[in-house]
Amino acid sequence: MASFDAETADNLEDIERQFAVKAVQHVEAYWNLLSAIPGSKLKLTPHDNEIFETLLQDFPEFLNPEYVKNVNEAEMKGALGKERWRKFMAKFEGKVEDYNFGTIMRTKSDEEYTQDGTIFVLRLQFYAVEICRNRYGLNEWECAKK
């Protein structure tokens, strides 16, 4: 069976590559949106309000814009964070498209997508954080540049 791992590794690589293409397309599409439309006017899904309100209920720390500005990956992905996010995610299963797809997110809202400044999260986590940033006006600067 040892050989089986090696065999599947090839296939996984292929699937990973396809996934990476999708993830980057998602980054580009979102960034183009932010460049064209001020974040505060941007709508991402039909459930933005619900995502935002549930987020503030489940994660009161997101009431503080400073917290949203700079996402703490360790806290988000630690044992406690994982469990809290899992419960949060479950509320949107089947409601938000691709809610558990892997997605690239900026850790700091005042930076563009950079190699070190991005982390890998689930789609709904991306929405929750970015909707929050948009509503707090933390994403206006990219659009204002033009």
Next chain:
Amino acid sequence: MSAEHSHSHADGDHSHSHGNEIPQGADVAVFAQNESKARKAIVKLGLKQVKGISRVTFKRKGGFIVAIDNPDVYRSPAGSYVVFGEAKVDDLNKRFAQASQLQAQAQAAAAVNQEPVDKSQEAILADFEAASLQDKVEEVDSSAPVDESGLEAGDIEVIVEQTGASRANAVKALRDHNGDMVNAIMALTS
């Protein structure tokens, strides 16, 4: 069968360790040992080998299939299967595209055979004209009033602006993706 199998593994491993002068024999022994262990365990589980299987395919979401040619297949009394072999990813969508392309070529060839005179320039121009007319008809269709109920006009406009797609296509993309803006844009730009 078993000898052939371990041989193919040895080949596969050899290609991985290219450059390194590791004696091939060592790896072969490891694989053979592991594999024979697995096979012994399988016999203990009461699995029976199924002969005469030439290909096993797994269908994944989105038309991708993982295929194993000439697999060793074992069946458990409960009806589950164990499959040994080299898996390859196969893109069904691509195959369909190729198949339909071949079909179109065959049809075109048949048409040419039936009317060999039609190779003239006029006929080709007429073909082009017919094709462009078809395009125009489609355009009219897409500019006809589209059902936008349940969608927000602002969302549709954003999609149109971002992608340059027609309003009808923007509406369709939004519907296909349950109003998810980024996914709708991705669908229209990739």
